[in-house]
Structures are given as structure tokens and as C-alpha cells.
Amino acid sequence: MTAQIIDGKAFAAQLREKVGALAADFAEKTGRKAGLAVVLVGDDPASQVYVRSKGKATIAANMESFEHKLAGDTTQEQLEALVDKLNRDPAVDGILVQLPLPSHLDEQAVVDRISPAKDVDGLTPVSTGRLALGLEGLVPCTPLGSLMLLKQIHGDLSGMDAVVVGRSILVGKPMAQLLLAENCTVTIAHSRTRNLAEIVRGADIVVAAVGRAEMVQADWIKQGATVIDVGINRLPPEEGKEKGRLVGDVAFGSASEVAGAITPVPGGVGPMTIAVLLRNTLVAAHRIESIDLPEGAL
Template sequence: MSARRIDGKAFAAGLRERVGTIAADFAGKAGRKAGLAVVLVGDDPASQVYVRSKGKATVAANMNSFEHRLPTDATQEQLEGLVDTLNANPEVDGILVQLPLPAHLNEQAVVDRIAPAKDVDGLTPVSTGRLALGLDGLVPCTPLGSLMLLKDIHGDLSGMNAVVIGRSILVGKPMAQLLLAESCTVTIAHSRTKNLPELLRGADIVVAAVGRPEMVRADWLKPGATVIDVGINRLPPEPGAEKGKLVGDVAYGEASEVAGAITPVPGGVGPMTIAVLLRNTLVAAHRNENIALTDTTL
């Protein structure tokens, strides 16, 4: 068996195109563009790249991008004050504070400060609570993007056995909640789970988000299983190379000989994250202006 390669890059491109079309329609109805504000504290190179790419993608999708940069030594009061200002700005529909923050700042307090209606990362207590209760709300981008890929392959997920490896608030926990809402039978596993290979061999769906390079091996998988690899790990560079190879949490080469479908790393889940961020911003904009979405499947 050779697994179907799940092309997240192509799916994300289609989603971004749809978002751009609907965003243009929104601007005509609301008299303004939807707006995403991204806050970056410090000068971490990786975070700077992420913020730039998010800004470009936002503008390309017919929305306004508001970038706010604070120095590394910014105080908790300064950061929370900026979030308060963005909460009150009617031009801003979504607020994303780029994590991680410098160590002297309280991340949870900053996240808690974001207005739930503008919480496009889906991390506030209100957003996580609504997800747990099965109520409509804004959902973390990576899990929602992963669910979109799964539904694109299978359509109805009802009754499928799913194992989520990882219990983070960013991916593992919300992913499990989303799969439960699709009537899957869900098990949350993690790095300390006993007999993990045996557990995975009964799974129709495996979502790996544990942060360990190539931890999931081919003989851990049920033949024909669908594998969503959320992990992004950089291996040590080989002699003479500047950077090491990017790999996921699943040993892609061997796993693709057993799985029915699998996401590559890179090019799988990664591109979905920004696409869903744009989607969440557009959804928030429609709700903030009490305008019905023209595409109810978004």
C-alpha cells in the first residue's frame, strides 16, 4: 500500500481564495475591510517571519493587517494596555498575540485579556469553554485545519476511532473536542501513555502532535489509517549542511507504506494554520457586524 499524500498546501490555497472572495463581499456590505491585528513582543527571528507571512496573507485575502511590535523588555502593563486598545478598536476583528512571549511576561494573563469575539486563536477561557460545551465559537487554527483535511478525505467521520497524541491547549485538547463533535470515539494519548503502539493499531485516525521527531513508526499504525502529522521538528544538520531536515512526529517514509492517507512535513498541516487564521478573522468580522456569511460551509 502506498498512502495518499494529503496536500495541505493545495487545500490551504483554495481556502484562502474562498476567504478572499468572501472578504471582498464583506467589505462591500460593512463599508470596511475585516481586520487582523498581530502583536509581536521582542525580536525572535522565527516569530518575525511568522508575523510577516501572516501580514502578507491577510492583505492578499482582502483584509487589513495591523502589526504591533513591542520591545523585548516591554512590561505586562504595556502589553495588556495594547490588547485593551485593540479590543476597543472597531476596525480590528481578530487579535493574535504571537507566542511564546519573553519569559518575564504572563502569557495566560495576556490571552485572558483578549475579547472572546476577537479571539481568532481560540485560546481564551470563553473560547475553550464554548468548544468543550459544543457551542459555536472561534476554534484554534491548527486543530480546525486538521479537521478540514480529515473531512475532505472522509466526509462523515462518525463512528471512527481516533487517537490524538498530545494534550496541549493549542492542538491536542481542542483536536479531541472537534473529533468528539464529529461523533468519533476519541482517545487522548501523550508521551507517557503506556502501550502507545498497541493503542494506535486500533485507530482509524491518528493525529500526532507530541513534538518528538519521527516517534510514530509504521508498525504502530493500522493498515489504511489516516495520519495527520502536526509535528514540526528540525533534525541536527548533516555534515556540511547549514540546517537539519524538517520532519514530523511520524516517520513519513515508512508510515506512508502502511497508512491510507498521510500529511507530509512540510506541506501538510502547516499551510492550513494561516489559512484558518484568515478564516477565523473573517468569521469574527461577520459576527461583529451582524452580517450573515455568504458561505455557510466556511
């Protein structure tokens, strides 16, 4: 069989359009635009590109973008003081500190400083705790985007067997919690799991988020399973080329001949991350202003 290719780029565009319309309505009701503050420390080129794209997407979605670019030698005290300032700023509804931070900074201490009401990355202890308890809160963007793609394909996920390969706080753990909330039977696996291929082979849903290029092979995939590839890895460049191609954690070419549906890399989960970041910012703004979003709007 040939798998259905899950077009994350198209779905993300639809979500961003919905967010933009609702953000315009929010601005009309409140007299201000929802605001997202992104903090970048240092000059990592990939992070700079990502922050720029977030800023453009925020403005395009009828929201305010506040970019704070700090020097690589910024101290812990200076960074935490900025987060405190953004927590108090009524124009800011969402705060995102671009990770990873330079090695001399304590990432967790900085994340812990963010107000849970403005934690659009869903990484504070309060946010992660509410997710684990099944309570309303802000959820990490990539896992939520992945869930949206799964529900687009299947609708109701109840009773499905899901394997999440990866246990990071950014993707693996929150992904498992979201799938549990959808009444899936969930297994969390990782690079040290025994009989990993056999475990993955039993799943109706496979979410690969382990950070190893093409680790999940076609013979790991159950016939007709849905595969969500969160990985993004750059292979060594071929002769005569400056950059190697981007691949996911799944061997896409061969796996797409077995799976029922699969996300490509690039163009799958990646575009959803920024779209859900915008969605989370708008949700945070509505909660801060005590305004209800239309039911089912996002």
C-alpha cells in the same frame, strides 16, 4: 500500500481564495475591510518570519493587517494595555498575540485579556469553554485545519476511532473536542501513555501533536489509517549543511507505506494554520457586524 499524500498546501490555497472573495464582499457591504491585529514581542527570528507571512496573507485576502512589534523588555502592563486598545478598536476583528512570549511575561494573563469576540486563536477561557460545550465559537487554527483535511478525505467521520497523541491546549485538547463533535470515538494519548504504540495501532485516525521528531513509527499505524502529522521538528544538520531537515512527529517514509492517507511535513497541516486564521478573522468580522455568512461557505 502507498498512502494518499494529503496536500495541505493546495487545500489551504483553496480556502484562502474563498476567504478573499468573501472578504471582498464583506468590505462592499460594510464599507470597511475585516482587520487582523498581530502582536509580536521581542526579536525571535522564527516568530518574525511567521508574523510577516501572516501579514502578507492577510492583505492578499482583502483584509487589513495591523502589526504591532514590541521590544523584548515590554512590561506586562504595556502589553495588556495594547490588548485592551485593540479590543476597543472597531477596525480590528481579530487579535493574535504571537506565542511564546518572553519569559518575564504571563502568557495566560495576556490571552485572558483578549475579547472572546476577537479571539481568532481560540485560546481564551470563553472560547475553550464553548468548544467543550459544543457551542458556536472561534476554534484554534491548527486543529480546525486538521479537521478540514480529515473531512476532505473521509467526509463523514461518524463512528471512526481516533487517537490524538498530544494534550496541549493549542492542538491536542481542542483536536479531541472537534473529533468528538464529529461523532468519533476519541482517545487522548501522550508521551507518558502506557502501551502507546498499541493504542495508536487501533485507530482509524491518528493525529500526532506531541512535538517529538518521528516518534510515531510505521508499526504503530493500522493498515489504511489516516495520519495527520501536526509536528514540526528540525533535525541536527548533516555534515556540510547549515540546517537540518524538517520532519514531523511521524516517521513519514515508512508510515506512508502502511497508512491510507497521510500529511507530509512540510506541506501538510502547516499551510492550513494561516488559512484558518484568515477564515477565523472573517468569521469574527461577520459576527461583530451581525452579518450572516452564506451557509457552508467556509
